[in-house]
Amino acid sequence: MHHPCISPWIVKARSPGDLDRASREQLRRCDVVALALPHEPATQWTAALVELGAARILDLSDARRRDPEVHYGLPELFGAPPADARFVANPGCYPTATLLSLRPLIERELIHPRHIAVLGTSGASGAGKGVAEHLHFCNLTGNSFPYKVGEHRHIPEIEHHLGGGATINFVTQLLPIVRGMLVTSFVEPRVGPEQLREALVDHYAAHPWVSVLEQPGQGLGLGHVVGSHQALIAVGPAARSDLVPVLASIDNLMRGAASLALHNLNLWLGLEPGLGLPPPLADSPSGTPRTFASLVRPPLLPPSDHV
């Protein structure tokens, strides 16, 4: 297989109007331009890139994630981006974890699509580099609190891509950690919990970056996913209620954003799917989750000008 030399080229211009002639030419010649920007600048840059004649755009923002014209880049659920697609929308982090754990169950009509409650917990890096009072060290450290309850902008994205007329009740909660996301969905099954698990095992059999664990206690913790492209999924017991918990953990910065973007890019360009990605869990000697202990607190930011 052809192994290209991927040479990232990072645009320094703050807005399309700031581009010099060389940058415009470079952008026109790129196979793919990836936009890791908030919604508004991503929309502005998309328009400018289309005008410039850029070949393909991979957008990490939520600007066009529900656009029917656009491929939604979650390969294990929606396949590889078609080679002739011009634009791919990379999913949000909460949608990635929620969809991976629930969509195969809705598709197979194994759960009631309108009786779903989702609790999503996330590290603070999910909020990006912007400064906000609730992210202040003194507010967040030693603390954890719900935010945007019932009004999170990921609700429409998740419902849209769950399909089957699904509606969700969605609560998000901030954790006093840098990265990692754990999403727990309580669902009303039409079959036993073991059949839910079997359906997930079956769906992900050919997808090495999604692992369905025997049970949640087997290693669903964030320390097992941070620094990796792996999504870990588990189905809990029904215990004493009719609801069954379905859990998923991912690294919001990797599987929920950057490594997912790379995975989409590889598939889109017909490259080896794992090019540049951490190896899948199945390739670990034990076949069980590793603790990415040394990666739980990786350096996140370059040295600041202030120190």
Ligand SMILES: NC(=O)C1=CN([C@@H]2O[C@H](COP(=O)(O)OP(=O)(O)OC[C@H]3O[C@@H](n4cnc5c(N)ncnc54)[C@H](OP(=O)(O)O)[C@@H]3O)[C@@H](O)[C@H]2O)C=CC1
């Ligand atoms: N963080 C996460 O866990 C996830 C993020 N996403 C999405 O991916 C995208 C990037 O995320 P993240 O890196 O966290 O976002 P940030 O908010 O940290 O912003 C990323 C970059 O965008 C640049 N930027 C901000 N405003 C402008 C502007 N007006 N014009 C040009 N550049 C601008 C900033 O550049 P500068 O440094 O020069 O200010 C910054 O480095 C976002 O759309 C986000 O919603 C998706 C899933 C998960």
Ligand SMILES: CC(=O)N[C@@H](CCC(=O)OP(=O)(O)O)C(=O)O
């Ligand atoms: C902790 C935190 O604030 N998380 C962000 C997740 C945003 C994200 O990563 O997804 P998008 O690409 O859709 O912006 C939030 O809840 O809005």
